[in-house]
Amino acid sequence: MGRHSCCYKQKLRKGLWSPEEDEKLLRHITKYGHGCWSSVPKQAGLQRCGKSCRLRWINYLRPDLKRGAFSQQEENLIIELHAVLGNRWSQIAAQLPGRTDNEIKNLWNSCIKKKLRQKGIDPNTHKPLTEVNENEKEKPPTISNKHNEKASAGSNELNHIEAENSKEPSMAAERHLLEVSFSPKINNSNDMTTPPPTQEFFIDRFGTSHESSTSSCRPSDLVGYFPFQQLSYGPNISLSVNPNTTLCFNPNSRSSDMISEFNSNMMPTVFPSISNLILPPLKPSVSLPPDNPSIGSFDINGVQNWEVSSFSNNGSSSNGSSSGIELQSNGSFFENNAFSWGQADSGKSEKEAEIHPLEGDPEDNKWSDYLQTPFLMGTTIQNHNLQPMYSEVKPEAHFTTNGSSTVWQQNQQQPPLQAAADTYTKDLHRLAVHFGQTF
DNA sequence: AATCATCGCAACCGCCAACAA
């Protein structure tokens, strides 16, 4: 299987590419493009299989490749992304312009892994090695390790680093609520007879690094679950954390995936089930009720819509705008990128902030720009002074279900992480059952 | 100087999903 049929048909060269071969391939692709890779070798006069040509082009000949050693910022980013994406090298590479998945994979295996271990961090789980060892004593590895590895509790190595830099000035804790509800206007094959309850997601933000937990979940842990370049089409569910920012679940995600994520014991691990997050092909209409400008809702015909609201319980949202949620502290993806989208529409009244349908809307370009922005990271990372995304959020969140409302809120007493995670897992599982047919 | 070990990189392998016939 690995070797395609074309490779059996003729005697093909293997191994390192010669400069002549490179030149042939480069010349051919520059002139004609690659088109169908299987036909490239023949057209280019190469004794290689198409797959080999493709690999050579992607990993070496492509003109937009960035050569040279990885910067510290790039390494930090890789670590951060790996914490949330796991070994999804192509998705990680998508956030690092000019770098290939192979390159990043090699770097990880040969260099970063080692560095992390030296710092006492398990590169697979991103937890302190001691903690990992204890956990391993308690329970043997499971089949879902692959997922667990992909979806770890977050980049604790970065927390670790941050802890070392804990002399930063502390910031007031802020608390945000994401109120997520399903609109009853569901009109597709996955109709639910009863609209699911509103779910409120509290995301707390603490500015005091001394509170950081070795296994805390930070907003930057979440953001990595939004590989915007992996956008696919046909969302039935959309999620927004900012009234002007809409992300969508891929409804085709297998429920088993989700369940397996639910079974993982760390909160952020639920998100890989939406790792195929999609941005909507339609622009949702976002409206803010006058009585609560912080609540956003949007309607997409035939699409299950989640209403999203935000507030901060200190009376003002972190970004000074009631229509946006700033989920991330210093240097985060959220702050720099995805979650500042809302501010892009600064010309509009917050209460009336609305994203119009695609057709004939002068805002189209802006929206499509958003949609086409490769996670915004790919473009902005190079332009921003990339700081490690070592936020200081200590969510230790859990769900509580109260009638029609499921609340995921900060526990003032900050229960032990495991307990919180268990509660979280339980409630998410309930949600999974509830939404099972949808997911 | 010779040998061995380690490292980093490039390429291959095996699998999967999408698609077309």
Add this chain to the structure above:
DNA sequence: TTTGTTGGCGGTTGCGATGAT
């Protein structure tokens, strides 16, 4: 519906370069 082809991805291997003994 089945089968074959292709593109893509992640894991693994092979090999040259480098460093240590």
